[in-house]
Amino acid sequence: MTTENQREIYRAKVNLETSLIAWKELQRFFASGAAIYVSDTLDLVEVAFQISEDNKAQVAEWMAAGFVARVTDQQALAWYEADADVWAVVVSPYVLVQYRSAAQ
Numbered sequence: 235m236t237t238e239n240q241r242e243i244y245r246a247k248v249n250l251e252t253s254l255i256a257w258k259e260l261q262r263f264f265a266s267g268a269a270i271y272v273s274d275t276l277d278l279v280e281v282a283f284q285i286s287e288d289n290k291a292q293v294a295e296w297m298a299a300g301f302v303a304r305v306t307d308q309q310a311l312a313w314y315e316a317d318a319d320v321w322a323v324v325v326s327p328y329v330l331v332q333y334r335s336a337a338q
Contacts, residue, residue, distance in 0.1 A: 241283070241287075244283065244286070245279060245280075245283050248279050248282045248283055248286070248323060248325075249279045251323055251324065252278060252279060252282075252321060252322070252323040253321070253322060253323075254319050254320070254321055254322075255319065255320060255321075255322050256317070256318075256319055256320075257310075257313035257314060257317075257318045257319065257320050257331070257333075258314060258317070260320070260322060260329060260331065261310075261314075263329045264305055264310050267304060268327055268328050268329055269304065269305040269310075269328075269329050269331055270302065270303070270304060270305065270328045270329065270330050270331065271302065271303050271304065271305045271306070271309060271331060271332075271333075272301070272302055272330050272331065272332045273296075273300070273301040273302070273332075274332055274333065274334050275301060276296065276301050276302070276332075278321055278323060278330060278332045279323070281293075281296065281302060281330060282323045282325045282330055285325045285328070285330070286325050305331060309333075313333060318333060320332060320333050320334075321333075321334065
């Protein structure tokens with residue numbers, strides 16, 4: 235099996251592990267600093283894959299642009315008060331979360 239095939243299999247696995255979950259269920263991850271925001275302009279699966287591949291250059295670029303960051307207190311509170319659902323996937327030790335409004 236080629237390296238590219240292995241990467242595609244891993245991407246598919248990450249996609250299968252991505253789920254819609256109530257933000258309130260992720261409070262302990264936020265409290266521990268492990269909840270990572272991913273902008274809805276990015277593909278959550280691709281971000282998870284790049285983090286798992288330790289692609290520091292790409293992740294740093296996203297972070298510098300504000301597309302990937304720790305969930306802020308303001309985001310957490312807004313999602314909590316709205317009883318929001320977020321898309322989430324675990325890339326240990328983090329939980330990546332992506333909020334998509336009902337209009338999207």
